[in-house]
Amino acid sequence: MSKISTNPPSGFRDFLPNESANRRKIESCIRSIYQQFGFQEIYTPMVENLTTLLGKGGGSENEKLIFKILKRGEELNRSLEASSTELADLGLKFDLTLPLARFYAKNREKLSKPFKVFQIGPVWRADRPQKGRFREFYQCDVDIIGSASIGAEVDCILAIAKVLETLGLENCEVHINDRRLLQALGKNEPAGDWQKALILLDKLDKLGQEGLEQEFQKSFGRIPDGIQKIFAFSDSDFSALKEASNESIESLDSIKALLTATSKVEVKINPTLVRGQDYYTGTIFEIRHKDLSGSLAGGGRYNRLLEIFGSEAIPSFGGSIGFERLCLLQESSDANENKKPTAFVFFPLFSEKTREVTLTAAQSVRNKNISVDVFPDPVKLGNQFKYADSCAIPYAVVIGESEIATQKAKLKNMSDRTETEVSISDLPKILENLCKKNQ
Amino acid sequence: MSKISTNPPSGFRDFLPNESANRRKIESCIRSIYQQFGFQEIYTPMVENLTTLLGKGGGSENEKLIFKILKRGEELNRSLEASSTELADLGLKFDLTLPLARFYAKNREKLSKPFKVFQIGPVWRADRPQKGRFREFYQCDVDIIGSASIGAEVDCILAIAKVLETLGLENCEVHINDRRLLQALGKNEPAGDWQKALILLDKLDKLGQEGLEQEFQKSFGRIPDGIQKIFAFSDSDFSALKEASNESIESLDSIKALLTATSKVEVKINPTLVRGQDYYTGTIFEIRHKDLSGSLAGGGRYNRLLEIFGSEAIPSFGGSIGFERLCLLQESSDANENKKPTAFVFFPLFSEKTREVTLTAAQSVRNKNISVDVFPDPVKLGNQFKYADSCAIPYAVVIGESEIATQKAKLKNMSDRTETEVSISDLPKILENLCKKNQ
Numbered sequence A, B: 001m002s003k004i005s006t007n008p009p010s011g012f013r014d015f016l017p018n019e020s021a022n023r024r025k026i027e028s029c030i031r032s033i034y035q036q037f038g039f040q041e042i043y044t045p046m047v048e049n050l051t052t053l054l055g056k057g058g059g060s061e062n063e064k065l066i067f068k069i070l071k072r073g074e075e076l077n078r079s080l081e082a083s084s085t086e087l088a089d090l091g092l093k094f095d096l097t098l099p100l101a102r103f104y105a106k107n108r109e110k111l112s113k114p115f116k117v118f119q120i121g122p123v124w125r126a127d128r129p130q131k132g133r134f135r136e137f138y139q140c141d142v143d144i145i146g147s148a149s150i151g152a153e154v155d156c157i158l159a160i161a162k163v164l165e166t167l168g169l170e171n172c173e174v175h176i177n178d179r180r181l182l183q184a185l186g187k188n189e190p191a192g193d194w195q196k197a198l199i200l201l202d203k204l205d206k207l208g209q210e211g212l213e214q215e216f217q218k219s220f221g222r223i224p225d226g227i228q229k230i231f232a233f234s235d236s237d238f239s240a241l242k243e244a245s246n247e248s249i250e251s252l253d254s255i256k257a258l259l260t261a262t263s264k265v266e267v268k269i270n271p272t273l274v275r276g277q278d279y280y281t282g283t284i285f286e287i288r289h290k291d292l293s294g295s296l297a298g299g300g301r302y303n304r305l306l307e308i309f310g311s312e313a314i315p316s317f318g319g320s321i322g323f324e325r326l327c328l329l330q331e332s333s334d335a336n337e338n339k340k341p342t343a344f345v346f347f348p349l350f351s352e353k354t355r356e357v358t359l360t361a362a363q364s365v366r367n368k369n370i371s372v373d374v375f376p377d378p379v380k381l382g383n384q385f386k387y388a389d390s391c392a393i394p395y396a397v398v399i400g401e402s403e404i405a406t407q408k409a410k411l412k413n414m415s416d417r418t419e420t421e422v423s424i425s426d427l428p429k430i431l432e433n434l435c436k437k438n439q
Helices: A017-036 A050-054 A061-065 A075-080 A097-110 A152-165 A179-185 A191-200 A204-221 A226-230 A239-244 A244-264 A305-309 A323-334 A352-366 A382-392 A399-405 A422-439 B017-036 B050-054 B059-067 B073-081 B095-110 B150-164 B179-187 B191-201 B203-220 B225-232 B237-242 B248-260 B305-309 B323-334 B350-364 B381-390 B399-407 B423-439
Strands: A048-049 A068-070 A088-092 A116-123 A136-147 A170-176 A266-269 A282-291 A297-301 A316-321 A345-347 A372-374 A395-398 A408-413 A419-424 B047-049 B068-070 B088-092 B115-124 B136-145 B172-179 B265-270 B284-287 B297-301 B318-321 B345-347 B372-374 B395-398 B408-413 B419-423
Touching: A017 A116, A017 A136, A017 A152, A017 A170, A017 A323, A048 A050, A048 A097, A048 A395, A048 B225, A050 A061, A050 A088, A097 A116, A097 A136, A097 A305, A136 A152, A136 A323, A152 A170, A152 A282, A152 A297, A152 B350, A170 A179, A170 A244, A179 A226, A179 A239, A179 A244, A179 B297, A191 A204, A191 A226, A204 A226, A226 A239, A239 A244, A244 A266, A244 A282, A244 B350, A305 A345, A345 A352, A345 A382, A345 B059, A352 A372, A352 A395, A352 A399, A352 A422, A352 B150, A352 B248, A382 A395, A395 A422, A419 A422, B017 B115, B017 B136, B017 B150, B017 B318, B047 B050, B047 B095, B050 B059, B050 B088, B050 B095, B059 B284, B095 B115, B095 B136, B095 B305, B136 B150, B136 B323, B150 B172, B150 B248, B150 B284, B150 B297, B150 B318, B150 B408, B172 B179, B179 B237, B179 B248, B191 B203, B191 B225, B203 B225, B203 B284, B225 B237, B248 B284, B284 B305, B345 B350, B350 B372, B350 B395, B350 B399, B350 B423, B381 B395, B395 B423, B399 B408, B408 B423
Parallel strands: A170 A266, A345 A372, A345 A395, B172 B265, B345 B372, B345 B395
Antiparallel strands: A048 A088, A068 A088, A068 B068, A116 A136, A136 A316, A170 A282, A282 A297, A297 A316, A395 A408, A408 A419, B047 B088, B068 B088, B115 B136, B136 B318, B172 B284, B284 B297, B297 B318, B395 B408, B408 B419
């Protein structure tokens, strides 16, 4: 039989048991903290109609990122015969915000107002795979739909900051800015030019201020006035920015004061912050850590996204945690830890004759909510213990034919290989006590 | 702006907060019981190379069920120009077994032997959507790779039975059969005919024995000898089947004896059980409940699946729980229960002036691991309490301007609307005690 490749597709990943456990741990942490803030979880399907994903129209940057699903059966044949380029009708979702907007527009009558919601799950982007960038990755979004107040900003950012703190990332910096400020700063520029200027500004981290100024000279022949004001900004001098948009600066000041008063995060008003999505209409934010490059989380206010589903404008704010980033950080900090046991007790299998007694004893221990692994095959005992060691299981119970005759099992401590004799009927109680001590 | 449909694609579903919580609860239950049996969780990507999914070759029944992903960029253009029908390179996984086989073939050196593994997650099938059949649905697979012993059968079936019991589905019936028996019964028939006979036999549930006999007369002009033996089988008379395959009957007898001795399930040897997948090579099983039609779980032994990835034959056994079925059953049994609270305490917001004190108090309560929902907007208090009621939150803490002046908040029981006055600084302790009492 010809061999089929065992690799996952390029940009996609398998996760081994240790990696999977790490991911589940982080996912659970995020879920429980979002719930601690009163957010409710929802699911939307992984697949959406292409018309939904393309939203405001095809040909956008997003369209290139979508994994499109081929039409099927007769519909595909019709498209092929008509030499239509519309060969796909569905696509994999590329973020969680657009499906949320569709979900809300459809189900709003059944949802609380405002709707405090979170989602954790995979999204897909047909990016060129590269180090640290994957085609299937998790997002963890938290959103408040139906609040125009900065209370929404503060609630979402506090929840995300709490997640990062709980995962050991203390001393995070929250960078905040406001799209209304960025728009106001460009009010004297032609709209297209200003759009381009902001896309350039977004590259500040990569190019540095000097490199960016050179880019502006190259593309614009000058440094636009609004960009100069942004560069001239310092933490103590807000005057030029206030002049452009007093409303934004007041809002940013309030958010900064509230976050500082109620959490340990450091907050910086950062007028160079742009963020890519074109649906943002107000506050935008990013959470960074001084020891790490790039951002750990980010988001913003999107007051008009619901309109594309025929709904009136509904003020909304949301943020997202960089799940894959957190997993990598957590893995490297876990690297020195020992392997996590896959079970608390191991029951090797002596022979076919001992199978029923062994299984019965194992089940009686499981009934105490203790995890028990029974070896399926009566192979050499040494090999069975090798397996238990590879699974880091701390205790083993040996029931051979002579143990059945005396009704006494051997309880083995796998780390020091010491054994004690215990009555088979006492096993559930003894192991329950051991398990409590080990917690 | 033209309105975009708010519906998910046909056959795909949104899940509201209550439904999502129900699904998460069942998922957690399954995970913790699989772990209690010493199984380790892994993830494989949602997307696989088409060559992996098509496995033994295209044109199979499975191929029609695959959602295929369109090639992208230059590759797509080349395929279109060449009028190639190979427009897709990737596909959504249609089950969890094939990706597991690929995963194991790739990573076996890093995995314990045998490898006790579970997976919980979505799969996709391009079936025609109908009541209770969806195009995106969850599977919850548990497998032991690398054991030829009936210990694998017993371990997987016990774990699945424990899940069903824990979810309130007691008195389940485990139906077991063996593909080796079915093969032996057809040894005098041409292979193609017997294959067709088994596909017909699989329809017994739908057609009944009489209807099935008519079908056999129609298609075969007779009832094949092997099928007659199956129909003639009764719980007390194994002789004809033993004659065909003594090995199978002995194996089934042992599995039945072990399951019966170590759990509450009822076990039936059922030679009419076929199950669809063509990769099964030995034991097959299904779990049914007498009050419900169809099956709740099923699986079987697949000793040769790894071969398609160039590996030697590796004896394996696995089973899967019908997650969507369980969710529907659980939902209807939960229908009479009250809505689950989204948080334990609600902090309404009086005015912009009280925002900081309110948030600070809320954060101090959250630090006790209590879930707290703060309203983001200082709207009419009546509307805020309506929101809290819609979220079924049992307690509220009111901090208005006069409460700030006296440093005493009002603690409100939302069910009887009674209020007590408590010091703002005592809130964490008082609510912690209330929370413990309510558990």
